[in-house]
Structures are given as structure tokens and as C-alpha cells.
Amino acid sequence: MKLTKHLAGVVIASTCLCAPALAQTRLTMWYHGAGNEVESRIINQIISDFNTSQSDWTVTIESFPEKSYNDSVAAAALAGNLPDILDVDGPVMPNWAWAGYLQPLPIDESEFADFLPGTKGVWDGKLYSVGLWEAAVALFARQSTLDELGLRTPTLDKPWSREEFMAALEAAKASGKYEFALDLGMNDQAEWYSYAFSPFLQSFGGDIVDRSTYKTAEGALNGEAAQAFGKWWQSLFSGGYAPGTSEDPADQQTGFIRGKFAFQWNGNWRAVATMEAVDDVVFLPAPDFGAGNKIGAGSWQFGVSAKSKHPEGAAEFIKFAAQDKYLAAFSDGIGLIPPTPSAAQMTKNYKDGGPLAVFFALSKAQALVRPVTPGYVVQAKVFTKALADIANGADVADTLDAAVDEIDADIESNGGYSHR
Amino acid sequence: MAFNPDNHGLRLFVRYLVLCLIALIFIFPLVFMINSSFKPDSQLLADTSSLRAFLPVGDISLNNYFGAFRRAPVGLFVLNSVLVTGATVLLSLLICSLAAFSFAFLRWKGRDVLLSIVIATLIIPFETIAIPLLLLVSKLPWIGLDGLHWGWLNTYRVQIIPWVADGLTIFLFVQYFKGLPGELIEASRVEGANWWQVYYRVVMPLSGPVLATAAILKFLVMYNQYLWPLIVVQQESYRPVMVGLGYFFQLNVAWGEVMAYLTLITVPVLIFYLLLQRAFIASIASTGVKG
Numbered sequence: 001m002k003l004t005k006h007l008a009g010v011v012i013a014s015t016c017l018c019a020p021a022l023a024q025t026r027l028t029m030w031y032h033g034a035g036n037e038v039e040s041r042i043i044n045q046i047i048s049d050f051n052t053s054q055s056d057w058t059v060t061i062e063s064f065p066e067k068s069y070n071d072s073v074a075a076a077a078l079a080g081n082l083p084d085i086l087d088v089d090g091p092v093m094p095n096w097a098w099a100g101y102l103q104p105l106p107i108d109e110s111e112f113a114d115f116l117p118g119t120k121g122v123w124d125g126k127l128y129s130v131g132l133w134e135a136a137v138a139l140f141a142r143q144s145t146l147d148e149l150g151l152r153t154p155t156l157d158k159p160w161s162r163e164e165f166m167a168a169l170e171a172a173k174a175s176g177k178y179e180f181a182l183d184l185g186m187n188d189q190a191e192w193y194s195y196a197f198s199p200f201l202q203s204f205g206g207d208i209v210d211r212s213t214y215k216t217a218e219g220a221l222n223g224e225a226a227q228a229f230g231k232w233w234q235s236l237f238s239g240g241y242a243p244g245t246s247e248d249p250a251d252q253q254t255g256f257i258r259g260k261f262a263f264q265w266n267g268n269w270r271a272v273a274t275m276e277a278v279d280d281v282v283f284l285p286a287p288d289f290g291a292g293n294k295i296g297a298g299s300w301q302f303g304v305s306a307k308s309k310h311p312e313g314a315a316e317f318i319k320f321a322a323q324d325k326y327l328a329a330f331s332d333g334i335g336l337i338p339p340t341p342s343a344a345q346m347t348k349n350y351k352d353g354g355p356l357a358v359f360f361a362l363s364k365a366q367a368l369v370r371p372v373t374p375g376y377v378v379q380a381k382v383f384t385k386a387l388a389d390i391a392n393g394a395d396v397a398d399t400l401d402a403a404v405d406e407i408d409a410d411i412e413s414n415g416g417y418s419h420r
Numbered sequence: 421m422a423f424n425p426d427n428h429g430l431r432l433f434v435r436y437l438v439l440c441l442i443a444l445i446f447i448f449p450l451v452f453m454i455n456s457s458f459k460p461d462s463q464l465l466a467d468t469s470s471l472r473a474f475l476p477v478g479d480i481s482l483n484n485y486f487g488a489f490r491r492a493p494v495g496l497f498v499l500n501s502v503l504v505t506g507a508t509v510l511l512s513l514l515i516c517s518l519a520a521f522s523f524a525f526l527r528w529k530g531r532d533v534l535l536s537i538v539i540a541t542l543i544i545p546f547e548t549i550a551i552p553l554l555l556l557v558s559k560l561p562w563i564g565l566d567g568l569h570w571g572w573l574n575t576y577r578v579q580i581i582p583w584v585a586d587g588l589t590i591f592l593f594v595q596y597f598k599g600l601p602g603e604l605i606e607a608s609r610v611e612g613a614n615w616w617q618v619y620y621r622v623v624m625p626l627s628g629p630v631l632a633t634a635a636i637l638k639f640l641v642m643y644n645q646y647l648w649p650l651i652v653v654q655q656e657s658y659r660p661v662m663v664g665l666g667y668f669f670q671l672n673v674a675w676g677e678v679m680a681y682l683t684l685i686t687v688p689v690l691i692f693y694l695l696l697q698r699a700f701i702a703s704i705a706s707t708g709v710k711g
Contacts, residue, residue: 254465
């Protein structure tokens, strides 16, 4: 009898203790960072903090390898198996929103007023996603190289013009000290081409697609400015300034460090490793080819799946994760740019006077998001192929015209992608 | 010594020299992979432009292996792959050999037409049926110990069952069975054996080479699975080795860890091949089929 009473007491007590946990509604979340130890540690910490900070929701995470993440999400969407919270690459977001994978965030955009523009995923006038970091590219160089070649150090206010940039490449080539004057990372023919190289086209005055309507690439990708860009682009390879598409992948990681290249067009995710290896590395802003100096914007962001039955819980988690302390933790951990000025001040690299603070300024001043259209996922592939072909000697006008035809055909076959 | 085309020793020497060179070409990627798995990234990348890439020289350590285990649950992925592959191979040998036995020895209406259809499936790329198959398995029922479930996603069975029967394996068995002496089968039947006994006691004991070939071909297909598990498995606990490879391709690729991971996941394949090597070669010689 005594034992029965004890057991009953234990059961009642454990039931009471478990009550708050039972009341929590489970939210599932998918993340692209499997295999990234630092990202995993931080995101798991955020989830743990969130789960203990309130009693309504409990988030569980499933991580995927980045390379196959989009395919996994597309397959799960087909099978009706999406989670509550998804992370999505910025330029892909409009496609997922249009395809019905995402629903608008039930959060007022004003809550992210101080976030860098590229970290906010807006499609069709609605906020769909928010990023906890931003990425930027810059021209990596050595101060000693600039000095030796007698080059002016470009600044955000006064970047190199096209002539100055080409003169710098020519000087580096003429010095005979480098295998190539410039490394563009041409072996990486995934998202890198549209992210890193379309800003050059935009700086010439062209674009991947006509952003005023998003219904054609005619004029934007094959107009006068785009033709000029194409010819310049081809000259980088025909003139022997940069290695072409058959570049050794290893060179993008170590070529600049080993002194094979005078300049390298690379992302801030390579900045920390480069700083550790090259004492006098400097990160220079993009050249201005006539229509302003531009770099790409938009990295991974969090959104709410269209299938989620608890968008308010998912939104609560996203707001929680967007606290400055977590933005700073991500930045310190993976080296990317924190989205807010206040978070930047909490980081070791991006605070005022920090070694990478220039990237925050670059992103704020030069960043242009890739075309905000569901058709971007196709347009990026067409653009990549066109640039690779031109680099390999294809006729510029014909190649750009063919790219325009392909992009326009895709837009037409998808009914204009809902652009009004 | 002057060159004499009739010199047997010289011809043998040249033949072996050529064979050794060809063997070296085939083995170079493996040698590169294994050697690189012991080198730090900086040295690995620097060595790619010289013969040092194929030699275990420089700063050699097991750090990449420790790193690989830290980055991904390597053991779990290997276990998943071995489990899925092993189960599929065993089921496939049983089901496909039974089907082939029926095609080869039993007489029934529509047999030849159905065999033609089965063989015709060989020309259909899996990619074309992946999405319909995904939609199908995501709705299928399953009765487990804890009752009825709908949908097979995120399970082992979804990685096994759709791959058990395939045209190539059935075709291999049919071809092999047709080459067996018909008198044996007839004698067994005359002696009173039923068809199951003929299959189990007469045909299968004579089918070692084709069993080995079918097992190795199926093993390679299953162990290298990528697209199918990618779309039907969203939980790490069921992921196989090839999907796991993606864990190592971050913005900054840790090439040394990639090589260590590849070396580790190659071990089960080598063990399996070495176990069945003799039968595999015998089967290739007799059927002319190669992987």
C-alpha cells in the first residue's frame, strides 16, 4: 500500500513537472549548414535558448548539406513534407514564394528597419525572409603590390574607374611577377558567376533581366551596355589577365596567398584565412565601370513554410534569432557580415576599426540584390553559361542574344512569373 | 639483344609493361585520394601540380580523419549505407532469381512479352521516374509494430524496396539460367522434384558466378545511391554515405577531410569486391557483362 502511494506520488509529481514541456508545440526547422561545425554550434545554441525562453514552442532542427539543400526542399514540397521553418538563399526566395513553398512572414518589416537591405527577402511587396548575416565581395590585394606598381588605393568614395582598373591589371601583368594579374574564381560555375560577376554587368549599365518589368531580358542583357561588358569580360581572358574556366580550383583558395595573382575577386568568407596568411592584405571596393560600383547582396535567410500550421510560432523564433547577440555570434563564428550596425559593433572583425569593417561599408554602399524574381534560378544558370562561353571565346553579341532568348522563353513559359 | 618478334620472353615483358601502365592509370586516383587524406589542405593543394600528390610525403598525420569524424557522423552514414545496400542485395538476389527462374524454366502465357517489357525497363533512366516514385512512396501505407502509417519517407524501407527488383539483374539471371544444361532440370523433374526444389536444390547451387556478379553490380548501384536518398530522406539518422559527402563542401572546402571521408567510405566497397572477386571475374568471363 505504502509502495502504491509512493508510486502515485512520483507519477503525479512527474506529470506536474512535465506539464510545461507537454504544452509546448513542436516546430520543425530545416537548415542548410550540415557539416559546418561552427554554424551548427551557434544555431543549436539559439534553438536551445529559444526553447527554454518560453513555454509555447519547441524548435527541432534538421540540417542538410548546402549543396543538395534546395533539391531536398523541392522534393519535400512535392511530397507535402515541408517543415515549419526553412532557411532559403536570398536570390532563391522569390522562386520559393512564387512556387508556394513559403508564406509571408507575420512580422512587421519595421522590426528589421536597421538590417542591411540585402538581408531582407521581399517579394511581391511582402517580407518573406530575414537573414542573420550578409556576404560581400571585394578586390583582394596586397598593399605592397599597390605600392610597387604605383597604384592609387581606391576607396568607396573614389573607386577605380574602368581605365584605372585595367591599368592596374596591365601593370601587374607587365611586372612579370604574377602568373595572372587577376583571379576571378572561374572554376566555380555555380551561383558564384551571377553573384560575383553580374555586378560588373550592372556597373556597365546592363543587367541579367529588365528589372522594370521582370518580363524580358531584352535590352538589359544584350543592349549596348551589356555588349560593352561582354567585350571587356572577354578581354580579361583573351588579354591574358585572368585564368579561364579551366582554372585549378585550388587556386581560388590559395593562389592569391601563394602570390600567383596580384588581385583576387573574392568573398569575405575567405577574408579571415587570407588575413592570417597575408600581412598586408587590403580589401578594395569594386571598380566603377560607368554606372556606379556594385557588388552582389543576399545570403541565407529564414522564412516560414507555406505548410506551417504555426506561422506565429515560427515568426517568434525568427525574431528571437535576429537578436544582435546572435548576429554577432554568427559573424564572429563564420566571418560573415552582421546585418545591423549595432551587431557589427559587438563583433571582433566588423566593429569600427575592425579588420573587416570595410566589408560592412561595402555592403551598405555598393550592394545590389540579384534580380528579385522567381525566374532568377533559371536566369542565373543562363547567365553563367553565357559568361563561361564568352570567356572561352564565343561571339559576344550572339551569346548574349541567345541568353536573352532563353531567359525570355522561360519567362513566357511560366506565364511571366506573376509579375504584374 | 636484337629485337625478335618471336621472342616469347620479350613479348611477355612488353605485355606486362603495358598492363602495368594501364593498371597504374586506374589506380592513380585511389593513390591520390589515400595519400591526400593524410596531408593538410595547404600541402595537398600545393602538391597537386607535382608527382608529390601521389606520394605520402611532407606533413603526414591522421588529422583529416579526426576532422572528418568531427564534421559528420561518418560511422552512422557508413552503417546506413551498408544496411540499405546489404538488405537490397539479399532481397534482390532472391526476388530477381525467382523471377528469372520463372522466365527461364516455366511455361506460362505472356512470358516472353513480359520478359521483353522487363528488359525494356533498362532504357528508362531513373531520373525520369524519380518524381512519380517520390509521390507514390510518400503516400504508401505501412503496418509496423506500432500500427498503420502513411508515407514511407525517412525510413530504411524507402531506400530498399523500390530497388529490389530491376531489369538488369533479372536479365542476368535469365541469361545464366538459359545456359544451364536443360537435362539437369528435366532429370530433377522426372525424379519428382517440384519447381521450388529445382530452384533451391539444383539451379541456385550452380549459380555462384551470376549471384556474385548480380550482387556486386547491385552493391555498387546501392552504395553509390545519391539522388533517391536525397529526395526521400530528410533526417540525418537515415542518410547514406554519398549524401553525407555534401557535409564536406562548405564555402571553404576542407579537401583533406574530403579525401579522408572518401577513403573511409571506399573501404566497404573494397572488402566486398575482394570477397567476391574470383566469382565476379569468372562471371564476366562467362557472360561478357561488365559493370
